[in-house]
Amino acid sequence: MSTRNIRKFVGGNVLPPPDSDDSDYEPLYATSKKVTKNPTVNPFEGLCPSSDSEQEKGREDNEESDEEIKLDKKTKRKNLKRKKQQKMRGSKVFEMDEIDQSVKEINDLLGAPPPAPEPVVEEAKSIQDILFGINYKNLNPSYELRRLLGPDLEEEARNRKRGRHYSINKRGLVIPVEEKFRRVGLTMSMLTAEKVDGCSFFSIDHDETYRKHHKMFLSIIVTARDDFPDLNVNEAVEFMHVEKILQITDILFAMEEYDRAKKLIEKVVAYLLFISHPLFRMCDRSVRLEYKILENRVYHVAMLKYIYVLTNSACHRTALELSKVLLNIDPTDPLAMIMLVDMLALRAREHQWLVDLVEYWRNTRGADYMFNLLYSYALAKFHVIKKQKGDMAEADAALHFAMKRFPSVVPELFKVTNNKNQQIDNCEMFQDKQNMSRSVKLLWNDLLKYYTLFTASKWREPEVWTWFSKNAVVMTQQYDNDEEIQKYVKTFASQRATFLRRLPQQVVRHFQVIKFMNNFVFDEVIFTMRPGVASYNPEPWPTEDINRYKYRFTPQLQMNQHTFGLFGDLVRSLAPEFVAVPQVIHEQQDEAAGGHEENGEGEGEHTFGDLYNAICQNLLQTVGPDVDVNLLPTEEDDRWDFVLPDN
Known part of the structure; x- marks a missing residue:
């Protein structure tokens, strides 16, 4: 114990006098205030050493007291929790009672509500929806390139500075372009307001100015002596004459200017999506854009060319998805996508889908x-x-x-x-x-x-x-x-x-569309027969040919064994690449029938000998001097007969 505590109990630091008698001496602590209050308690009792038994008893007492304190705390906590829970329950019951009471009052006024409808069970998808359903995400080639090659950091930086690219059509394929298109020339309309067999039919329409340009273009194409007519690229792009642009891409592919050809094809596809009808959604399997309508064919041809451009750029999944689009918009498969879709699936590694499709x-x-x-x-x-x-x-x-x-x-x-x-x-x-x-x-x-x-x-x-x-x-x-x-x-x-x-006719059309893309797709020329027709409208044409604007075409006579029998085999064996080049009679803008009669005046059907002579002249034209051979339609039927020159 410290001296401070001793002085506190003793009452001060005064010592007894030395000469006084000890018998009369009374210690100071006996007279202290604290001691007088409790005379029986010794303030220095804690300083005395205690025995082990006393220490153990003290410990037990302390432990018991600690346990009692803990139990008291636990019981208090439990009681508090119970009180809180009772309050919460009481409040909830009160709230639920209010709600039930208000609902009851409303039901009494307005009547009981009808029973809840049964949950609608979603119908299982058909095999057609599974196989030919379009995934919107896979229609974007930039998404596939990003997935394969990773993000382009430089391009992302440019996009952040310039802002977002101009989206052509948020309902389908997205192709970033540098310019905005004008709605002039081409439009897309719905043929019938009501659905036929659950499908909506659409068509591409030409306005009067576009028809004028298109007839001028046809006159240039059909009178050309080779596959490379003289066409103005800038004029075609400025007016967005899609048929002319596609014909120019054939020339560029033949000249191996692939970058320019690819950009033009992308521009055509973007423009066709831009002029699409709001209800024409590429992901919808119930939309139709029939190939038999003449103006719709450019859509099919442009998409087919673009599919080859995509697969050549390693965007095989996007190309496969566009193949499904072509199969959906015209289930008759006019361009033989059945010949291409399996190869695109192999390149895209969609193996299970291909197994189910076959x-x-x-x-x-x-x-x-x-x-x-x-x-x-x-x-x-x-x-x-x-x-x-x-x-x-x-x-x-x-x-x-x-x-x-x-x-x-x-x-x-x-x-x-x-x-x-x-x-x-x-x-x-x-x-x-x-x-x-x-x-x-x-x-x-x-x-x-x-x-x-x-x-x-x-x-x-x-x-x-x-x-x-x-x-x-x-x-x-x-x-x-x-x-x-x-x-x-x-x-x-x-x-x-x-x-x-x-x-099959569909395969022939397919080959005619890609005839000038040989080196681009296959790195070599694989087609021995080169039909001399324009790829924007490949032959043979469908039997149900709908020509709403009365455009005039002269079909190309192709030499094969079905056209001329055994003699056709002979000519094909001598000149495998032989194609009859027609001298085309095109329609005047003011009178269609009159122009036809003027050009056909004095001409009639010919015997097999005349036909034989015409074939020989065409054969000489392929291997020797130029000889004019014309083809004209007869008004009596749909046959095409040779017309020999007057001289």
């Missing part, structure tokens, strides 16, 4: 008779099973089926991938010695080159090629040892020669 088209469009779908289906099946780590037996069977039906594809794939195999070369199955005319073989070779060159990169992958070459060798062994397989291959070869005798 299985659907087997029942609806005869996919088992199209070699491109069969081989692409087998390749897609290989990738799907590989991803699932399953058994490759199903993919092998699909590839064997394709090889038995179209064995000529196998050696062509070995050729384009720079591979050789002696067993393949010596096998009779892959030599394809069926009886075909020269013209049919030329067309068949064009189809083979078209498919194999377009998909060569996918077959060239190491794992794919190992699987493909192994199955090709197995197929040679089965063919040599199994008579049933030999019989099946030979039987289908005769059927194949029948339906390949003539290319």
